Structures are given as structure tokens and as C-alpha cells.
Amino acid sequence: MTKLFHWYGSLGLATKQFIYLFTVTLLLVMILAWNNLRESESLLRNQVVRDAEMLVSRTNQYIDANLDNVENMLLLLSTQSDILEDGKEDIALQTLRKFADYNNSITKSLYIIRADGKVYASSQVYYEIIGNPYLSELYKLALQNYGGINVSEPYNSPISGDTLAYVLPITDANKELKGVAVAEVNLELLSMQITPMNYQSYVLFTKEGNVINRLQFNDKLLPYKPSSYPRTLKDDFQEQLVSLKVGVSSIQADSSKSLVAVRSTTNRLGWSLAAFIEEDYFYKDLRKLDNNYRTAVVIWVAILLISAYLLSRSFTKPIRRFVEKMDRLHDLQIITKLTVSRRDEIGRLTQSYNAMLERIQNLLQKTKAAEEQKKEFELKMLRSQIAPHFLYNTLSCISSLAKQQKIDEVRETIRSLVKLLSFSFDKQSEFVSLAEELESLRMYMYIQQVRYGDQYTYKLDLDESLLQYRILKLTLQPLVENALFHGISPHNGGLITIKGKMEKGMIRLYVRDDGIGMSRDKINKLLYGTIAQERSRYRFTGIGLRNVHDRIRIHHGEHYGLRIGSRLGVGTVIRIDIPLLLDKDENLGIWD
CATH class of the missing domain: 3.30.565.10 (Histidine kinase-like ATPase, C-terminal domain)
Structure with missing residues (x-):
């Protein structure tokens, strides 16, 4: 490499300019050709991806609409703090069953945890027999954002199965905590409702990468852990979900298969929906276009070889003269402007150089004046x-x-x-x-x-x-x-x-x-x-x-x-x- 630099340094200015212009221009042409190829691929992608993005967006809106019902139900339930008073257990249970029946399309189970630890459930009999060990953690989660709705990570409830919970504190008119309302979401039913809306493989996941929807057994695209029930994604693939950017990006399913991922924006809970398409689907019709680009590049190289030589010769002489004039400048306090004798880029470069020297001189004068003014103010202050x-x-x-x-x-x-x-x-x-x-x-x-x-x-x-x-x-x-x-x-x-x-x-x-x-x-x-x-x-x-x-x-x-x-x-x-x-x-x- 050192010998190559010495050889390049020994060449004449015209030869150096020729090599430089040819190399740079060739690189630019190759980059342009590559970019055009990638843009052509992008146009083909968009035919499929645009539909996927629209479906993902609509699905995300549908999920938000369903979850809005859960939030509204909890807000209504939190206004009825009087049902938590002693002697009103029957009213509390009746209220929970009523809310659960009315919202059974998205809600699996409802609970009210009183401040003294007593629990009311929409299915009280099942709760008293089976219980729910997650309620104590959900009670603490509700108090972390006092007065607002919190959402847990997915877990497996003994009563509701695969679910996640919305939690909201219940207070009386004096803002005194009376208990916590808990709603466990029916994730299985939610997955069944959004499946017809997506023709690709899809995953609904939280900001930590935990999968919310129930994964399909007939899905051959995503990598799953062997012999897992319910089906579970491989750990390395699940870790990649969080780093996916919003919109279209690539993700590696395994060592031999790449996927195109279409990720939606996160909703207010931090959930995202991602749909997946095979990467090879987009390259089927690009082979012919690739051959056309190869032929065009060969022709462009020949043209560039001639053009770079002629261009280097036309630039060598005026640039050398310009450099010689610049070398004569030694004192910025005394500026002799360069003579502008050309109307092309070299002439405009000379004009810009003269303007730059003038700005430098003005800046030096302003700096000197500011320093003098600073000293003057300091002297006036002391005097x-x-x-x-x-x-x-x-x-x-x-x-x-x-x-x-x-x-x-x-x-x-x-x-x-x-x-x-x-x-x-x-x-x-x-x-x-x-x-x-x-x-x-x-x-x-x-x-x-x-x-x-x-x-x-x-x-x-x-x-x-x-x-x-x-x-x-x-x-x-x-x-x-x-x-x-x-x-x-x-x-x-x-x-x-x-x-x-x-x-x-x-x-x-x-x-x-x-x-x-x-x-x-x-x-x-x-x-x-x-x-x-x-x-x-x-x-x-x-x-x-x-x-x-x-x-x-x-x-x-x-x-x-x-x-x-x-x-x-x-x-x-x-x-x-x-x-x-x-x-x-x-x-x-x-x-x-």
C-alpha cells in the first residue's frame, strides 16, 4: 500500500486528476446503479407491503377499540366505590357479573380486591375453588400509578388462561383508597378475531417483546420451539421483535430464511403488531433487471474513461494557477484580492475565496474591537x-x-x-x-x-x-x-x-x-x-x-x-x- 501511495505521488497533476475523476465517477455510477436496483426492488416490495401495512394499521386500530372498552368498563366500575362497603357483597358480585357478561367479547374475568384483602370475582365459585395467585402482584401494580390505569405483562391465569390484566385503583369521594379493579383480557378470543384480518404470519407483542396473541399451529413461516404447547417463538427471534423499526424492515427467522417485517406504531399500551413475508418473494422478477444493469455499467465505464481524461486536462491548468496565487497570501491583515478572469466554476471559486478572506478580516476586526470594549468596560467598572x-x-x-x-x-x-x-x-x-x-x-x-x-x-x-x-x-x-x-x-x-x-x-x-x-x-x-x-x-x-x-x-x-x-x-x-x-x-x- 505504501508503494502505491508513493507511485501515485510521483505522477503528474493531469494524471492524478484523471485517475481521481475516473475512480470517483465510476464509484458514483456503480452506487447509482445499485441504488436504482434497490429502488426497483422497493417498488416490487411496495405492491405487497403497502397492503400489509394497511391491514396491520387497521388491525391495530381494531385492537385499540376493543381495549378501549376494557378501560371504559374499569372507569365505570371505579365510580361505584360504595359496593365495597361491608354488607354489600351480593351487590358487588352482581355488578361484576353484569359487567363481565356485557363485555365478554374481550374480558375473561373481573375482580375487585378490597383494601383489606377480600376479593370479589365475576366467577366467584371458580375463584374460591381455583384461586388466582397473581392478584397480589396486580394490586401492587395498580398502586404504582395511583389514579391511573396500568397494564400487566402477559401471564397464565388459572381461571382465564393466557391473559393480561388491566388494573385501576378505586377511591371514594374523599380520594381514600377502597380497593383495586382488575380485568383479565381474553387473549384467545382477541387472536381469533384479528386472525382473518391478516393473510401473513403475525405477532402481537409488548414493548418487552412478550407475545400476546395465540400463535397458529399451521404457521410454517415463523421459527418455533420444538414440541412446545402452546406454540412459543424461539428466544433469539423473540429478542429481535423489540428492535424492529416501525414500518418495513428485515428480520432473520433462521440461518437459511430471511423475512420482511411490517411493524405498526405502538399503541398507548406500548403494544406493536408485526406481519411477516418471505424475503425471497421479492427477488423472483429481479434477475432480468439485474442483467440489464450489468450491460449498462460496462457501457458507462467506457464513456467515463474518455470523459474523465478530457475533464482532467481542462481542469489542471486553471487550478494550478489558482493554487499559485493562493500561496502568495501570508498576512490576513493585508489582503490582496485575486483577479477574476473566468466566468466558469473556477471564476466563481475565486470570487468566493475573495469573499472568504474579506469575512475573515472583518471577523478579526470585530474580535479585536470586542476585546478592546471588554477591557474598556472592566476599566470603567474599576474606576x-x-x-x-x-x-x-x-x-x-x-x-x-x-x-x-x-x-x-x-x-x-x-x-x-x-x-x-x-x-x-x-x-x-x-x-x-x-x-x-x-x-x-x-x-x-x-x-x-x-x-x-x-x-x-x-x-x-x-x-x-x-x-x-x-x-x-x-x-x-x-x-x-x-x-x-x-x-x-x-x-x-x-x-x-x-x-x-x-x-x-x-x-x-x-x-x-x-x-x-x-x-x-x-x-x-x-x-x-x-x-x-x-x-x-x-x-x-x-x-x-x-x-x-x-x-x-x-x-x-x-x-x-x-x-x-x-x-x-x-x-x-x-x-x-x-x-x-x-x-x-x-x-x-x-x-x-
């Missing part, structure tokens, strides 16, 4: 983190508290101010945990409540599992500050609620206030207008909503950031979308 008016007013408040000899308030206010300043001046990372961000917010709100009283209140409602994730520092505080002084303060007090949850693979935080609200024009101005630092004597920092929005989008992309909704006179909600960031190796705690 305007502490507003002097806020610090002056807070210290004045501490002085006033000291004159009033409120020592505890003075101590707690100074402690909050010191930690708030520590949090702001920490330059180790621009990211902090959500828990740290909330702690800084708590200290900020404590200072504001000391200054202005209880007219400003706030509430947290966050999932504790979110506290470990990382967010940009000073994300929540500017939003709460905006709600405080532009929403609640003009309203003479109110409540700020901060919620958080994980949704759609990201963290979503909500800052809600019940203040005066704002118009859509003001929202657009805040998020998409010109950047202006909002400085006032009330603010702790000079970071506004636009600054927070742009910082998040610069760090995480355009899918993240702020969304604002507001109604005048009702309030404002700000949603913050941020990705899931977790850094377990970094020391997150700064509140020692």
Missing part, C-alpha cells in the same frame, strides 16, 4: 466602583447613630460597610459565587434600611443548589439599586423580590419591584441607548443597567444578558440570563 456621595451619606448616618448611642446599629452598619468595600475592591477575579453576590446585596440593603427605615424591604426566593455557581461581580446590586431609587422610592416604599431557578440549561435570576414601573421607550433607552454612567448621591457604584447587560454579553455571548418587562403603576421585572459556571478549585469564600 467607578464607589460613589463618594454614598460613602459620605453612610458615614453621616453612622455618626447620627453614634450620637443616639445606638451602639449595636453602629457596629453592624460599620461591619456591613467594611465588607461591602472589601467585596468591591477585591481584584482577584471578576467572578464571584452567587452566594457571595447575595451576601454583598444583603449588606447593601442593610445600610439602605438603616438610612431610610423599613419602607424598603426585599425578599429572596432562590434554589440553594444555585448558590455554588459563578456570576460576574456586581450583577444584582445595580439592578436592585435601580429598582430601589427609580421604582420604589417615588412610590414611597415597596417590596423587591429576587428569585432564581435553573431553566433551559442556564441560570435565570429575576429582580421584581412593585414600584411605579416605566414605559417601553425608557426600557429601550436603558438597554440599547448610549452608555452613560448613572451617578447620584444615592448610588453605591456608577454601574448602570446597560453596563451590566453589556458585561454579561461580552463575557458569555449574545444569548445572555438582561430582559426587562414593566407596566406603569404596577412595577418592573428584570430577568438575568447567565450560563452555568462552576469553579470548585477556587476559594470562593471572602466573608470570613
Whole structure:
């Protein structure tokens, strides 16, 4: 193989192009011929399979209709919880016999299992003599989906024979469990009813691959276990049933026989119906068509041999020139466009190449501008983190508290101010945990409540599992500050609620206030207008909503950031979308 590659590498460009085009085109022709052959086979298949699919679909609908009757019967039976009361045994037995007689076309036996373990049966005499060991398991199955209908896997009942059971809890008006209703389906009668609807071999099976219908003795198509009664499919064939795709597929019956399987969609119980046809049935009329394709392929090979040679020669020269021009490009910052002198595919390729270089250059410029803007925002944040008016007013408040000899308030206010300043001046990372961000917010709100009283209140409602994730520092505080002084303060007090949850693979935080609200024009101005630092004597920092929005989008992309909704006179909600960031190796705690 190595020698072959060396030999190919030593050939001229025209020869390489000829060999490549001839080989690829020949493969394409052979693939096309093969596909056409397969399509012809498919057309022949469809003549039989289409009818089989229609019959399978109709049969599946017929089965669903019969099973609907069982479900409706159980639902009606579950509404008569009063018959389970003591002293009404005769009424319960009479009711079961009535329902069983009315639905005998699909139901074999009916049971009611009271919560105390007492059992009523539609054939009470047979039950008392023979019993049914599966009832305890069916009672547990009914309680697994409390209030809904469950269906068991097929089993052999002493009274009903080969069957499966529908189970439904029975409750009274107070939703108290009174018992469980059980209906055993007459699978033998169901098989007899659907057999005339299918002229192929068929199997009705559950999602685990368990066969529901009774298999026919005169069926020579499917593989059965020898000397089995009732007839049972071989284990390896039964395992293949579950993996059958919906529609038409192939399945191996044994080492010498392949079958075409037509599988229906599953019904709401997870059952599927599959009909089987011999694979050899479709190949009887394809031999003549196969010979015609062989003759056509020989002719096509001769034509391709000549065409590939001529095509390679026509492409060699312009491609070599194009490659030589591309090799001259070394610096993407300085782009010299290639001259377009052709109108064919080579010319269009040259135009696309020039457009690609231009897009690359624009992308590099945008990336460079974004990095510069990111650094600019970081510098603005560091330069305007502490507003002097806020610090002056807070210290004045501490002085006033000291004159009033409120020592505890003075101590707690100074402690909050010191930690708030520590949090702001920490330059180790621009990211902090959500828990740290909330702690800084708590200290900020404590200072504001000391200054202005209880007219400003706030509430947290966050999932504790979110506290470990990382967010940009000073994300929540500017939003709460905006709600405080532009929403609640003009309203003479109110409540700020901060919620958080994980949704759609990201963290979503909500800052809600019940203040005066704002118009859509003001929202657009805040998020998409010109950047202006909002400085006032009330603010702790000079970071506004636009600054927070742009910082998040610069760090995480355009899918993240702020969304604002507001109604005048009702309030404002700000949603913050941020990705899931977790850094377990970094020391997150700064509140020692």
C-alpha cells in the first residue's frame, strides 16, 4: 500500500486528476446503479407491503377499540366505590357479573380486591375453588400509578388462561383508597378475531417483546420451539421483535430464511403488531433487471474513461494557477484580492475565496474591537466602583447613630460597610459565587434600611443548589439599586423580590419591584441607548443597567444578558440570563 501511495505521488497533476475523476465517477455510477436496483426492488416490495401495512394499521386500530372498552368498563366500575362497603357483597358480585357478561367479547374475568384483602370475582365459585395467585402482584401494580390505569405483562391465569390484566385503583369521594379493579383480557378470543384480518404470519407483542396473541399451529413461516404447547417463538427471534423499526424492515427467522417485517406504531399500551413475508418473494422478477444493469455499467465505464481524461486536462491548468496565487497570501491583515478572469466554476471559486478572506478580516476586526470594549468596560467598572456621595451619606448616618448611642446599629452598619468595600475592591477575579453576590446585596440593603427605615424591604426566593455557581461581580446590586431609587422610592416604599431557578440549561435570576414601573421607550433607552454612567448621591457604584447587560454579553455571548418587562403603576421585572459556571478549585469564600 505504501508503494502505491508513493507511485501515485510521483505522477503528474493531469494524471492524478484523471485517475481521481475516473475512480470517483465510476464509484458514483456503480452506487447509482445499485441504488436504482434497490429502488426497483422497493417498488416490487411496495405492491405487497403497502397492503400489509394497511391491514396491520387497521388491525391495530381494531385492537385499540376493543381495549378501549376494557378501560371504559374499569372507569365505570371505579365510580361505584360504595359496593365495597361491608354488607354489600351480593351487590358487588352482581355488578361484576353484569359487567363481565356485557363485555365478554374481550374480558375473561373481573375482580375487585378490597383494601383489606377480600376479593370479589365475576366467577366467584371458580375463584374460591381455583384461586388466582397473581392478584397480589396486580394490586401492587395498580398502586404504582395511583389514579391511573396500568397494564400487566402477559401471564397464565388459572381461571382465564393466557391473559393480561388491566388494573385501576378505586377511591371514594374523599380520594381514600377502597380497593383495586382488575380485568383479565381474553387473549384467545382477541387472536381469533384479528386472525382473518391478516393473510401473513403475525405477532402481537409488548414493548418487552412478550407475545400476546395465540400463535397458529399451521404457521410454517415463523421459527418455533420444538414440541412446545402452546406454540412459543424461539428466544433469539423473540429478542429481535423489540428492535424492529416501525414500518418495513428485515428480520432473520433462521440461518437459511430471511423475512420482511411490517411493524405498526405502538399503541398507548406500548403494544406493536408485526406481519411477516418471505424475503425471497421479492427477488423472483429481479434477475432480468439485474442483467440489464450489468450491460449498462460496462457501457458507462467506457464513456467515463474518455470523459474523465478530457475533464482532467481542462481542469489542471486553471487550478494550478489558482493554487499559485493562493500561496502568495501570508498576512490576513493585508489582503490582496485575486483577479477574476473566468466566468466558469473556477471564476466563481475565486470570487468566493475573495469573499472568504474579506469575512475573515472583518471577523478579526470585530474580535479585536470586542476585546478592546471588554477591557474598556472592566476599566470603567474599576474606576467607578464607589460613589463618594454614598460613602459620605453612610458615614453621616453612622455618626447620627453614634450620637443616639445606638451602639449595636453602629457596629453592624460599620461591619456591613467594611465588607461591602472589601467585596468591591477585591481584584482577584471578576467572578464571584452567587452566594457571595447575595451576601454583598444583603449588606447593601442593610445600610439602605438603616438610612431610610423599613419602607424598603426585599425578599429572596432562590434554589440553594444555585448558590455554588459563578456570576460576574456586581450583577444584582445595580439592578436592585435601580429598582430601589427609580421604582420604589417615588412610590414611597415597596417590596423587591429576587428569585432564581435553573431553566433551559442556564441560570435565570429575576429582580421584581412593585414600584411605579416605566414605559417601553425608557426600557429601550436603558438597554440599547448610549452608555452613560448613572451617578447620584444615592448610588453605591456608577454601574448602570446597560453596563451590566453589556458585561454579561461580552463575557458569555449574545444569548445572555438582561430582559426587562414593566407596566406603569404596577412595577418592573428584570430577568438575568447567565450560563452555568462552576469553579470548585477556587476559594470562593471572602466573608470570613
